[in-house]
Amino acid sequence: MAGFTLAHVSDPHLPPLPTPRIWELAGKRALGYLNWTRNRHKYHRREVLDALVGDLHAQRPDHVVVTGDLVNLALEAEFAPALSWLKDVGEPDRVTAIPGNHDTYVRATRRRFAEAWADYLHGDAQCDVQFPSLRRRGPVVLISLSSALPTPPLMATGTLGRVQLSALEHLLQRLSAEQAFRVLLVHHPLRSRSRIKRLTDAGELIALLQRHGVELILHGHDHIHSTIWIDGPSGKIPAIGVPSASALAHGHAPAAAYNLYQIERDTTAWRCEQIVRGIDEKLQVRELNRARLV
Template identity: 30%
Template sequence: MTRLFHVSDIHFGAEDRAALDWFAATVAAERPDAVIVTGDLTMRARRHEFAAAQAWLEALGRPVTVEVGNHDLPYFNLWARFVTPYRRFKALERMIERPLDLRGVSIVPLKTTARAQFRLNWSKGHVSDRALRRTLTHIAEVPANHLLLVACHHPLIEAGTRSTSHTRGGRAALEALADAGAHGVLTGHVHDPFDITHPTPAGPMRLIGAGTLSERVRDTRPSFNELHVVDGMLETQVREMS
């Protein structure tokens, strides 16, 4: 069995310290095979927020892959947002969009953030042709017998949560991923967990969203997802902080 912890929207700068300590203690006690973070490490992409996130992630002592969320792009500094949007990620570079090959399961990244969009709300999702091509290239390198999960920040389609993603290109990307052999997509952004199965022309796709470990909760207390992969089958459990 391969066990994964899927966490999202940690939002250093608006973090819930008790929730972070609870998650770290759970990781230390249970030693999952990997931790998947689907975006929004920070609240405003400030240097001290990234520094705190890096220290916390490194202290977990497990393999980690991190997706970029909309809150991880510079918010107030438009020059930095357009010219050097990922510069403050440099210290975390080895974790960012890191494909993982584990026992019986592979995780590949998909970028769903954009520096700017032709709409007022730039926090919503966008899958560019370039980002999708990069992910499909990763998928082509995955062992044929592995369960294949794609990790990104924004849900590719709406999942019935209070918050929305309105991801442009998301539905087409979902169908392309399914056609390439992906079995599921792990996301964050909406701060509430979900687990649904969506039909595509290539077959059903599992869509799994994680909650938040920040103070910015919606309908669910601070939580993360525990994923089990056994003989090609995926089981999920939402674990809420009491």
């Protein structure tokens, strides 16, 4: 079987932030705008994001996944530029996106991401956006979840909910008889040290994966390199996060990076190698690490 290369990018927090209308700066957005103007604009940089995407194109992956937080405050004026950026990354048949908490930042625009980016979100057999969704690309099955929902100020939690988890269980049961490399996409990590940033029903998701399994879990949200291992029915499952795709190094957060996964199957088993590529202080992208996952 020919190899398949999957690229994983997350949390571009697309800069620059459009100028909000006065009426848009209420409640949670007011605090988010203050944080952006005082801090976040300093290290979420468009030139960093463009350099990273340029390197990604040079690597010629077969498919790209973007695990959320394309925008910042979910202002109406943010969604069209985010769609243009997605088009720069690739056509909808070559790019799969899911929402993050910043894409559903407030109730007023909580569904705009689904309207604006629908071609990058919906499954192969769907006409509208619903989760979980499923896309087949070569030997890979991409299973998209949405943990994104509006939360109160100073909160960034995510929730899948019983309906979505139940649908995921049925989906994984149907896939169990297939010889496919199953990749689960979710914005929030399955384990978090922060009460205000956690996936509230992570325990239920982990229990489901222990019963049915996938080969790989990809997420964003924390803006760091991370790998944890979840028990699955046939062995350990890697759950891997990446830094923000637009970030300069700051505090404990590393500079922008993305991951490549080279996926192959021999006569008896899957093989998957992870390649980490990240940006340096000269805005040059280089290989940071390489590891065999399976």
